[in-house]
Amino acid sequence: MSSSWIPETENGRAMDQSLSLYIHFPFCVRKCRYCDFLSGPADSAAREAYLGALEREISLVPEFIAKRPVRTLFFGGGTPSLMEEDQLAFLMEALEDRFSLEEGAEISMEVNPGTADLEKLRGFRKLGVNRLSIGVQSFHDGELALLGRIHRGEDALRIFKEARRAGFDNLNLDLMSALPGQSPESWQGNLEIACGLGPEHISAYSLIIEEGTPFASMDLPPLPDEEEDRRMYHETGEILLSHGYERYEISNYAREGFACRHNCVYWTCRDYLGLGLGASSLIGESRFDCVRSMKDYLAARRWEDFHPEKILLTSEDRMEEFMFLGLRMTEGIRLAEFEERFGVSFEKIYGKISGKHLEEGLLAEEKGRLFLTERGLDIANYVMSDYILDR
Ligand code: SF4
Structure with missing residues (x-):
């Protein structure tokens, strides 16, 4: 596609x-x-x-x-x-x-x-x-x-x-x-x-x-x-x-x-802005949600009233999301993009676990992309859980 x-x-x-x-x-x-x-x-x-x-x-x-x-x-x-x-x-x-x-x-x-x-x-x-x-x-x-x-x-x-x-x-x-x-x-x-x-x-x-x-x-x-x-x-x-x-x-x-x-x-973890009650946004390294209470929403007068909190994502948070969300797509993730986004080699962070799933036939690699096979898609949650990083 x-x-x-x-x-x-x-x-x-x-x-x-x-x-x-x-x-x-x-x-x-x-x-x-x-x-x-x-x-x-x-x-x-x-x-x-x-x-x-x-x-x-x-x-x-x-x-x-x-x-x-x-x-x-x-x-x-x-x-x-x-x-x-x-x-x-x-x-x-x-x-x-x-x-x-x-x-x-x-x-x-x-x-x-x-x-x-x-x-x-x-x-x-x-x-x-x-x-x-x-x-x-x-x-x-x-x-x-x-x-x-x-x-x-x-x-x-x-x-x-x-x-x-x-x-x-x-x-x-x-x-x-x-x-x-x-x-x-x-x-x-x-x-x-x-x-x-x-x-x-x-x-x-x-x-x-x-x-x-x-x-x-x-x-x-x-x-x-x-x-x-x-x-x-x-x-x-x-x-x-x-x-x-x-x-x-x-x-x-x-x-x-x-x-x-x-x-x-x-x-693909690109930027989006969510407006309206409870809507989530991801802008660069920041994630923020709009207030979830209608009373607070109607009373809000400043941008900060609508979005009182902002979470700064760590590199680990972003790498995990890139993998969890990217592997949902049948075309998977582009390995070079991982390195461009995070400035570190994919091999160093996820080489070992990806190697194991490639061997088991749950992942495949083709033209610089890593993606779930049919069998991998069947048990996607199991594969993805292996991409949580140690903190
Ligand atoms: S109640 Fe929920 S599922 Fe039903 S129409 Fe509204 S948003 Fe959709």
Whole structure:
């Protein structure tokens, strides 16, 4: 898969001055039963107040960050498609006042079926959104009801068709496997329906039951056993490959040229700025999060009020992240980039452990890149845990 969107000089050294922006919209129609994201229902006055605070945060972005050209912009949540067209217009104006968007920037928005129609999608497209990530999860009404989603299978089909009619030619469908009571056949059915629609991108994640969510304390139908779970996982790759989707990250598949550029920024440890309640940022060697309390967010008047803490990452922290995230991608990490970023040879830091995994057939090395093999991808967590450094 091409990674040509990463600018490189002639000697292959990454020279990426561009920035990715994430905008968090923390509101949903109601809370899904498995969800532990920073999101929840709120009335329209609360949403308006939030957008006002978000505009303030945008206007306060320090100049040394704001002057960098924005290559990708991602509206996530929550359910950003709950915004009305004029609210998105308001946000886009605030963003364009503070930042310059590169020509051809990828502008994505998460959309939930049941929260947008053709007219709204046309409006979003007109405002510059050029990629939609549709939270389908399943096409089965029973599975959707169990998850606590607000939509039915037919709503997902309808919004996909409306997105096409609205002019979107870059669509992702989010699907979720290993649901309580889900059989491998039911999961295959979901994949086949998704492939039949022909989106450019499919994300296929397994359900993780998080503590503190209703799912964690509910009496649920049995989860697929380990054998069924493995079967679903392997069939996902086979079915999607047979429909022309290439796996480029552990849980993400795309047609040639349609990898999500924004998410690739996270996996390649490039700089991103997250704006909005609880959003995370990585700028150079600093990681900082926006406040998570809505009260504090609405009261914030200075950049420091929005982002009271900053963590300076050590070289070890950054090396580990470079490995953990980079190995999630099927093209893996570029060995020369490790040395350029950290000024130390890869061999010296990770030579021994990589040698062991190369021998075991869990990693492979080709054209200066180190990546997980099919077998390695199966037990990626085990391989990655070996890249934690002694402090
Ligand atoms: S729509 Fe998404 S963010 Fe909102 S509650 Fe459901 S899973 Fe969570």
